[in-house]
Amino acid sequence: MKTLSVLLSLLLAVPAYPCTRILWDGKNQDVIVGRNMDWAEDTGSNLWLLPRGMEREGMAASNSAKWTSKYGSVILSMYDVGTADGLNEKGLTANLLYLSESHFGSRDQAVPGLSVSMWAQYFLDNFATVAEAMASLEKSPIQVLRASVPTAQGVRQGTVHLALSDKTGDSVVMEYIDGKIKIYHGKEYRFMTNSPPFDQQLKSMKQYQGFGGSKKLPGTTEAADRFVRAAFYTERLPEPKDYREAVAGVLSVLRNVSQPFGTPDPARPYISTTRWRTVADLTRGLYFYESTLSPYLVWVEMPKLDFKKGAAVKKITLAKSYDLIGNISGKFKTTPMFRFLKPDAEGSLKAQN
DSSP, X not given: OHHHHHHHHHHHTSOOOOEEEEEEEOTTSOEEEEEEEEESSOOOOOEEEXXXXXXXXXXXXXXXXXXXXXXXXXXEESTTSSEEEEEETTSOEEEEEEOTTOOOOSOOTTSOEEEGGGHHHHHHHHOSSHHHHHHHHHHSOOEEEOOEEEETTEEEEOOEEEEEEOTTSOEEEEEEETTEEEEEESTTOOEEOSSSXXXXXXXXXTTBTTTTOOBOOOOSSSHHHHHHHHHHHHTTOOOOSSHHHHHHHHHHHHHHTOOXXXXXXXXXXXXXXXXXXXEEETTTTEEEEEETTOSOEEEEEGXXXXXXXXXXXXXXXXXXXXXXXXXXXXXXXXXXOOOOOOOOOHHHHXXXX
């Protein structure tokens, strides 16, 4: 019993970093994607404008993936060491969420390597649609490599999964489980939270009313419960009169599955709080951001931004910028590009993955 008690205390002491992502596809061809970022501390996120023509490499020690950005994007950084969320000029969006079961596997030197800090950016740079991205992965695979993220609470392994969506409503969820990538591609895969892995979330959802089961809608902040509630409320959103109502509808669901500040749970002292949320209107090229520390919703209009090759990298500082309000497309300032986080040493990947 003592051994079990110690094990449980160690498991419960692991910080929980929950997030939620939803996709709403309207009858009038509106496609809107929203996500919450729930984290145990401020993520130091900023809004970046990245033009076409940027040369990148995946930062692997050997056989690193290399590419030149085909499309410009607006992204939200995390600690300014990686891309957590973003939208490119063609209407492809990427949402990176925490998944503790992620297991990237040992390094395969035959496959070009890519730091997990660049995983979302790789797709935003290179593809206009989900189908295009999946076709490329099948023809030219990449291997995502684990990177450890420095936080105020210590170094955390970057265990995440990734969702992509495009303006046709197509969607894909990608997870690395037991060293193998699992891909769930189709318009039906519109929701994502955290643990357990995606296939188990889909199975669990069938227990509840509205999805074939008899259980009542769950109400806790656990990832499996948020998954069900996100799906339930998104599927019941009324058809909006205009894009404002469409965005408001998605925001209403995101707020329903948000994590309150200081959730009172003695068994899980490291439960996370919703820090910010984004909404991407893929149809119109609008990218919204809302901090839970500010009463104001801000946004940028992608068609009005300069993504041409050779244009400057620009940034809007979000940290403690509580006076930002409304359309902030004109507030980007030329800034040197941040450095993506390198993957962990390949020896440690083999030992710990």
